[in-house]
Structures are given as structure tokens and as C-alpha cells.
Amino acid sequence: MLIYALRRLLGAIPTLFIIVTAAFFMMRLAPGGPFDQERTLEATVMANLNATFGLDKPLWQQYAIYLGNLFQGDMGPSFIYRDKRVHEILAEGLPVSVQLGASALLLAFVLGTALGTVAALRQNSRVDYAVIAVATFGITVPNFVVAPVLSLVFAVMLGWLPAQGWGDWRQMILPVIALALPQVAVIARLIRGAMIEALRSDHVRTARAYGLPARMVVAKHALRAAILPAISYLGPAAAALLTGSIVVEQVFNLPGIGRYFVQGALNRDYTLVMGTVVIVAVFVVVFNLLVDLAYALLDPRVRYD
């Protein structure tokens, strides 16, 4: 198990390397630079700026320097926010994004599991149809429709919750719901399907035959088998949450890292964009690893060696 984890971690390094390299060269091949403004700068000023940020060196050298610094945890200076290093900017935004994403993931998992289980236990009842309707809606309607509409209804029209900003728990409610809804839908659907199957399986029938209380049978025996597909979906869910957070952070004006990515790309802030890509890539890779390990812990049939 430990060896498997280590091997997977080592295996992730080439993936990260490919991502960093691809992003670096893709960005540099593109026309335009961070210092192209509406008012063109004097040639000497431009040369000085380029020299300060090391943009005058050959591309491969810049790449080597960037990689070297990256290994030491330095993501270089931001080209646009002049007095800050990229890792400082990201360190400010990351807690917001992580808090948002983690809350949404937790909500999606708990609510999705609960809805799916309830629907499966009362198959073809009204509750079941309601859950299916919610799930279909959540899967069909994307974040960028849900987020502004939630904001319009609950913040602008009803005035129950703040429409923007960060810091108060009330300000977290709408963004988390908007971000979590599609994942709630998928997880509820997965759990419902797996639960219906699990409830018909032999080991659940045996547990019932032993006279275990119904709640125990569902919680301990059926759910344990039914939860596996949802666990393995958490990897893609995390990736979807990352993309969704770009939209949600924009709609609710949250100071996370999602907005730095789009802004940075539009401003040609090379290092900032690279920083975001590296963080996101590391996050996705590590999360996928964790999901695989959790899978092994929960499902005794899975063996890694």
C-alpha cells in the first residue's frame, strides 16, 4: 500500500513536468507580451524591463531558470502586480479557493449520498422522482447559469443573502451551493443506481435474514458497497469544481485564484498563469492519488502491489 502510494507519487512527477513544459512554451509562442500596453514604451525602457524580468535571455534558458526556481518553491515575480511574487499572490487566494472547493465537495458528497440513498430506498415513489428531477436539473444546467440566477433570486430579489464578497459565512452559502449543485446531482444519481443494486445483493439479503435492524443494513452493508462509484467519481468532481470555481469566483466576486488565472492570461502575466497551472495540476494529481488510496481502503477486493 505504502509502496503503491510512493510509486504513484513518483509517477505523477512526469505528468506535472509535461503540464509545466506545455504551459510554459504554449504561452511563450503566443504573440504579445506583458509589457505591451496601449501606449508603447520607449525601446530602452522596454529593454530594461525585459532584462529585469529575464525576458531577454533565450527561451530555453528562461525555461531552465523557471524550473530551477520552481523546485525551490519560488514561482518568480508577477509581471503585472509589480511588487509581489507569484507565490505570495497565490498564497492569498488559495485559502479562499480551497475553502470554497472543500465546502462544495463536502456538501456534494454528503447531500448527494443522502439524496441517492433515500431515492433508492423508496424507488418509484414521489421522493424518488423528486430526487431524479433535482439530479437531472443539476446535471443539465451549468454553473454559469445557476450562479447568476441564485444571486438574482436570493440576493437581489429576496435580499436574504449577500450577493458578493468574502469573509462572512453568509457570503459562502450561495457560491458553495452554485458550485456544488452539479456534483450533488451526479453523486445522487451514482449512489441511487449503486444502492438499488446493492439492496438486491446477496450479502444485504443475508444481513436482513440475520434480523439486523433495517437502518444498520442500509448504513453498514448496502452503503459500503454503493458508495464506491461515488468515491471514484470524486477525482473528476474535483477537476470540475476547479473549472466551476472560475465562474463562481467571477460571479460572486471572490478573491480566489480562479480569477487570477483568467486575468493573468489576458494580461500576459506569464509567471502568474504558470503558477496557477502548477497549483491546479498538483492539486488534481494529488487528489486523484488520494481517491485511489481511499478506494483501496474501502474496497477489500482492490489490491495494489
Add this chain to the structure above:
Amino acid sequence: MTDTAAPGRSLWATALLRLRRNRAAMASLVILALIACLAIFGPRLAPHGYAEVYPEFVKVAPSLRPYPQEDQVIPAAERALKRARVELGEITIDNGTVRIPLTSPREIDPRLARYLDRSDVFTEARIVDLSPDGKSAVAEARVQQLYFLMGTDANGRDLLSRILISLRISLTIGLLATAVALTIGVVYGATAGFLGGRIDNLMMRVVDILYSLPFVFFVILLVVFFGRNVVLMFIAVGAVEWLDMARIVRGQTLSLRRREFVQAAEAMGVSGGAIIRRHIIPNTLGTVIIYMTLLIPKVILLESFLSFLGLGVQEPLTSLGVLIAEGAKNMRNAPYMLIYPAATMTVLLFALNFLGDGLRDALDPKDR
């Protein structure tokens, strides 16, 4: 099924029968046909051009009555004639025609009617009843009758016309980008499945790696850095969405490869490429069509996502994503700017998804 004794029915006939029984799918089919008609003919039939700006009617609310509404006419006339340096008398409106008595210490120039024509509110403005000394006159003009059934946007453009053109753009990009994704996915999957062995392993390993990448981030980079042209959008979107298709087609190909007709073709010395083209790809088409209907909404979604971030279609063209983003910006004082595009998008996606699900259920041979 109970009707096994009935004469043989082809796969497609059975599928059609099953599809007809699926009410949600049939309703979706009707709605989609309607939406397609709106996208094709709507922009031509719409009362206003999608890029036509009415500066006098910025963010007017949706209404079944024509604009300008009664209380707007007199202020509009006063505004229009403000720079004409004439005294205005009492303005009267009669049967769609406005009469404005004018007096001036100097002679009135009849060309002054142009001030009225320039406004969106009036047409056919002219000076009548010019007094002999030329110092007083009456200006007459017809009041426009403009219908904005869904209101206007922040630039004074008709929202209905913009939704119609955005439907056309979203559907076109959806179909073309799906075609791109389809082509890459089918060719890649069929090749991997047909060649098999180590090459197959390698090719599918690449797909696995791509799956685990935060691919949308690369699409955003691509679109930002290489300009926001529509062709690039197709390629970017197609390049992301082909992965599922490649996996499905590969699976199909692996099973087709062992069938007799492929082996016969091989025995006759048909080349690998020709077998893929003539035998493998046509036989995967049924599955491919099902997944295509499920792919279209995903592609439309991705395009709208990019447009929502301001990276997609450029002004004055528009897409549903752009309209929703603009609506989100203006929802405080013009909520209809968010509601109508969001509702359109929701209906479109629901219809596409229900039809896709219905087709899959109808064509899936698993639960026959």
C-alpha cells in the same frame, strides 16, 4: 419483448418505435426542431437587427406595447430639439403624430426637422405651417412603433434579436465542434483498436493522461493567447471533447476486429487503412450517433463557458454565454437580461439531454 413472433424488425425500426414511446424525448425533438427553425429563420424575421443600437432605448423593460410609451414622447421631443435653439410651444400627440409649435427670434430653417429624425423615437419629421416671417412654425413627426418583446440590453439592442442570433451561433459552433471532436475521436479510437497490442496500449495511455489533465485550463490559455477567432474555438473545444469518443470507438473496434467479415477482408489482402474506412467505422456509426447527441450539449456548454468568461465569440456577434454574462452584470436593474438568456439556455440543454438519453435507451441493444 412479447412480440417475438412478429416478422423481423430491423434495429432502426425498433429504435424508432422505442423512441416514439418516450414522451420526454419526443417533446424534446419537437422543441429542438422549433429552436433550430428559430436559429435559422429567426434573425431574418426579427423586427430589429441584432447589432442595431437604439440609444434612446437603453435597458428598456420587456413589453408587449410598443416603444416609445406615451409618457416618453414629449421628453424625447424636448431632448431632440434641445440643440436646435428654438422655443418649444405645447407639444400635442394625435394618432401617432406629434405636433410641436416652434418659435424663434430668427428665421427657422426647415432643415431643423433632422434633429427629430435623428432620434430613435420619430420618423418622417417635417416643418409645416411656416409663418410668413419665418419666425414660428410647427414641426410634425410620426412617432415610431418599436416592439421590444424581451427588452433591450445595456447598449440599447433588442434582446430578442440577440437571443435569436446567439442561438444560431451556439448551435453552429456546437455542431461544428462536435464534428471536429467526432472526427478526431473516431479516427483515433478506430486506429488504436484496430492496431491493438503495444500501439493500442500507448495510444490509450495518452488518452488516460489527457483525461487527468485540467484540460479546460489549456483551452483557456489557447484561446487567450492565439486570438479569439471562431475557427480556433472549434479546434480547442473539439480537442478536449474527443476523449470519450476515442474510448468508445476503440472498444467497439476491438470487438469488430474479431468478426468474420473483417478477417475475410484481411485474408483478401485489403490494407489496414481500407479496412478501418470500409468496415470498422461504418459499423461503429450507431454507437457514434448516440454519443454525438450527448456530445452536442457538452460542446455547447464549453463554448458558452468560454464566452461567459469573455474568451469566446466577439461583439457584435454574440452567444448564449455572452448574453448570460452580460445579464449577470446587469441583473440589479435589468433582471430580464439574465432571465431570458438563462431560460433559453436551460430549455436548449434540457431538450438536447432528454433526446440524447432517449436515443441511447432506444438504440442500446443491451436491454432489448
